[in-house]
Amino acid sequence: MDITSNVRMGPFEVFVPMHSNAAAPREDGDGTYPGRLFIVEGIDGSGKSTQLSLLHKWLEAKGFGVVFSEWNSSPLVKDTTKLGKKKKMLSPATFSLIHATDFADRTEKSILPLLRAGAVVLCDRYAYTAFARDVARGMDRKWVRDLYDFAVKPNVAFYFRVPLETAIGRITASRDCLKFYEAGMDLGVSDDPQESFRIFQGRILDEYERMIPEFGLTVVDATLPVEIQQAQVRRIAKAHLEAAKELRVRP
Amino acid sequence: MRQTYGTLLPGMKLSDLAGKLIVIEGTDGAGRTTQINLLRPWLEELGHAVLDTGMTRSPLAGDGIRRAKEGNNLGRVTQSLFYATDFVDRLENEIVPALRAGFVVLTDRYIYSLMARAIVRGVNPVWLRSLYSTALKPDAVFYLRLGIDRLIPRVIFSRGFDYWESGMDLYPGRDMYESFCNYQKALLAEFDRLSAEYSFEIIDASPDAEDVFSLLKTRILDVLAGDSRMSFVPQLAREAKQKLTARNREPAPSAPGAEAISELELVFRSFAAAATRQNGNGDGHTPAH
Numbered sequence: 001m002d003i004t005s006n007v008r009m010g011p012f013e014v015f016v017p018m019h020s021n022a023a024a025p026r027e028d029g030d031g032t033y034p035g036r037l038f039i040v041e042g043i044d045g046s047g048k049s050t051q052l053s054l055l056h057k058w059l060e061a062k063g064f065g066v067v068f069s070e071w072n073s074s075p076l077v078k079d080t081t082k083l084g085k086k087k088k089m090l091s092p093a094t095f096s097l098i099h100a101t102d103f104a105d106r107t108e109k110s111i112l113p114l115l116r117a118g119a120v121v122l123c124d125r126y127a128y129t130a131f132a133r134d135v136a137r138g139m140d141r142k143w144v145r146d147l148y149d150f151a152v153k154p155n156v157a158f159y160f161r162v163p164l165e166t167a168i169g170r171i172t173a174s175r176d177c178l179k180f181y182e183a184g185m186d187l188g189v190s191d192d193p194q195e196s197f198r199i200f201q202g203r204i205l206d207e208y209e210r211m212i213p214e215f216g217l218t219v220v221d222a223t224l225p226v227e228i229q230q231a232q233v234r235r236i237a238k239a240h241l242e243a244a245k246e247l248r249v250r251p
Numbered sequence: 252m253r254q255t256y257g258t259l260l261p262g263m264k265l266s267d268l269a270g271k272l273i274v275i276e277g278t279d280g281a282g283r284t285t286q287i288n289l290l291r292p293w294l295e296e297l298g299h300a301v302l303d304t305g306m307t308r309s310p311l312a313g314d315g316i317r318r319a320k321e322g323n324n325l326g327r328v329t330q331s332l333f334y335a336t337d338f339v340d341r342l343e344n345e346i347v348p349a350l351r352a353g354f355v356v357l358t359d360r361y362i363y364s365l366m367a368r369a370i371v372r373g374v375n376p377v378w379l380r381s382l383y384s385t386a387l388k389p390d391a392v393f394y395l396r397l398g399i400d401r402l403i404p405r406v407i408f409s410r411g412f413d414y415w416e417s418g419m420d421l422y423p424g425r426d427m428y429e430s431f432c433n434y435q436k437a438l439l440a441e442f443d444r445l446s447a448e449y450s451f452e453i454i455d456a457s458p459d460a461e462d463v464f465s466l467l468k469t470r471i472l473d474v475l476a477g478d479s480r481m482s483f484v485p486q487l488a489r490e491a492k493q494k495l496t497a498r499n500r501e502p503a504p505s506a507p508g509a510e511a512i513s514e515l516e517l518v519f520r521s522f523a524a525a526a527t528r529q530n531g532n533g534d535g536h537t538p539a540h
Contacts, residue, residue: 076322076329080315080336089311093260093339093385098312101332108326138261146381150328 034246035115037152038237039126041208042160043201044182045167046222047229051160052124054230055237064120064241065248067110071125074105085181092137095181099130100147112152118248120241127151128159128211136203137187155240158233159212160222164202171197253350256362257384260339263347265387270350271474272387274361277395278438279416280405281456282463283359286395289464290471294355299475302349305359309340320415327372334365335382342386350387355475362386363449367441371434372421391474393467394451399436401457406431 038055040048052068059066072081081098084090090098114121127148134144171178172194180186183193184200211217218236220229241247253268275283275290287303294301307313316333319325325333349356362383370376397405406412412427414420418434419427446453454466 076319076325077315077333079318080312080333083315084311089340091260091262091339091343093343094311094336097332097336097339101329101336104329104332105326108329109324140258143258143381143384146378147332149375149378149381 033115033152034118034244035121036240036244036247037111037115037121037123037154038156038158038240039123039128039154040158040160041125041128041132041217042162042222043164043167043204043208045170046160046162047170047226048158048160048222049124050226051158051220051229051233052122054226055233056122058234059120059122059237060250063249065118065250066120066122067114068122068124069106069110070123071129072099072102074102074109076105077102085179088180088186090181090186092134092139092186095137095186096130096134096139096144096147099134103127103130103148104150107151115152118246120247123154126154126157128157128208128215128217131211132204132207135207136184136200156236157215157217158236159208159217159219160229161208161219162222164198164205166223167201168198254388255384256380256386256388258381260343260385263343268347268350268387270352270354270356271391272346272350272356272358272389273471273474274358274363274389274392275395276360276363276392276442276451277456278397278402278435278442279413280402280409281395281397282405282460283395285460286464286467287357287359289460290357290467293468294357294471300349300352300354301357302345302354303357303359304341304345306334306364307337309337309344311340312337325420327369327374330372331365331369331374331379331382338362338365338383339385346387358389361389361392363392363442363445363451367438367445370441371418371437390477391470392449392451393470394442394446394453395456395463396442396453397456399432399439402435403432 038052040052042048056066056068077098081102084094084098111121111123130148131141131144135141178193178197183197184203185193185196187196187200189199190196208217212219220232222229253265255265259265275287277283287305291301291303307316312333316337319330319333346356346358366376366379366383369379406416412431414427416434417427417431418437419430422430422433424430424433445451452470454463454470456463
């Protein structure tokens with residue numbers, strides 16, 4: 001079974017691994033969720049969080065019950081991730097696993113039940129971030145995809161595509177210094193954080209490009225003005241919301 | 252050369268992992284910890300450097316898992332991944348370096364317990380196999396098997412029932428006893444399935460700890476006898492044999508089983524002593540001249 005065959009389990013698609021002997025889609029009753037899941041992806045400095053925040057405000061203004069979930073934000077795992085990063089204890093494998101743990105906790109406690117309850121769920125970064133970063137750190141591509149087999153397939157995965165130089169320009173303008181793992185310093189490709197960041201983000205960009213056809217990411221040209229990007233995002237989101245019959249409205 | 256279950260982690264080299272990886276598996280209360288506490292000093296007396304390790308002992312994730320379990324709100328997939336984080340941290344930073352340095356690694360549980368516990372909670376077995384495909388294949392897995400009837404008194408009269416060991420998250424029965432029985436039965440059935448798949452050596456854990464220990468010793472000596480580093484010392488083997496012959500002229504010890512073990516112990520002591528003499532750094536890799 002090929003992952004691009006997009007086997008649908010109701011309105012949501014479940015990540016289906018490349019090989020038929022890998023994990024089967026998990027059962028969820030009839031496999032349908034009344035809610036809708038929109039996620040944004042892109043390298044640092046692509047402007048994805050700005051776009052998601054604008055979509056969030058618009059959806060709330062329209063009266064939808066909207067819930068936001070951010071990458072690496074589970075309270076259960078926070079202390080462990082913090083410890084690992086602070087003491088530089090994380091290898092590519094444990095970096096991958098601790099972020100998957102964080103994602104699993106958010107999936108089990110919030111994303112999945114909220115979708116079942118008919119909410120609109122917005123995620124800033126999703127499993128694709130792990131696919132890009134972990135593979136850029138040397139993890140096996142198939143292993144990481146299998147690892148996130150439990151993830152719900154989003155209705156729309158917006159990918160904010162931006163050239164590396166533009167993103168780096170935006171990041172360096174807004175940030176004093178780059179953090180150790182953020183700059184990919186653990187890879188040991190360069191002692192200079194700026195140089196290391198450039199190489200690491202370049203690898204991540206390559207992985208995103210590969211994922212566009214693989215997962216059917218919706219590409220948004222992130223060099224366009226903010227307003228034009230947002231208009232595209234809203235138009236696509238609107239089409240998906242109109243098709244949904246059982247969405248919650250805010251009390 | 253040593254193998255993994257299918258996935259090689261970045262930066263991990265499988266060559267030169269000369270030590271031995273020995274797994275002690277079994278359900279809660281089967282006596283794993285007791286046996287490891289007996290095996291470690293015995294192996295050290297024979298001259299082997301020993302690392303013992305077990306679940307949630309990683310500096311990275313151990314505390315995090317304990318805190319998460321206190322809250323009783325750990326989802327089944329999250330739990331599996333948290334334990335996998337703990338396992339891989341120990342694999343990369345303890346187990347592999349120890350094997351490279353020629354240690355005997357004794358591990359109290361391995362991926363099999365983690366898989367069994369997750370499978371009975373409904374986690375996809377194929378996903379778990381992929382998750383743990385990064386694990387090294389051990390040299391031996393000793394499964395201390397104890398039936399449910401024997402297990403219950405051991406738990407009742409030692410530490411009492413524990414929320415997770417009783418599978419209260421899975422079988423919220425009327426009381427912990429009921430949950431415990433249901434959960435441990437499901438675990439035993441899963442262990443039996445894994446046992447066939449991963450060729451566990453089944454050790455009946457119902458006799459006294461001393462008897463189980465004797466049995467484990469003979470089995471472990473077989474594992475260690477297959478150590479290629481020992482083949483360079485035929486001279487020492489002859490010496491050891493002479494010593495044994497001399498010893499056998501003395502009055503016979505009590506049990507024939509015990510005698511067989513002590514003979515082998517003597518051989519290994521000689522080997523270990525010779526290895527220490529031959530290379531001052533003590534890593535046991537340098538072949539004889």
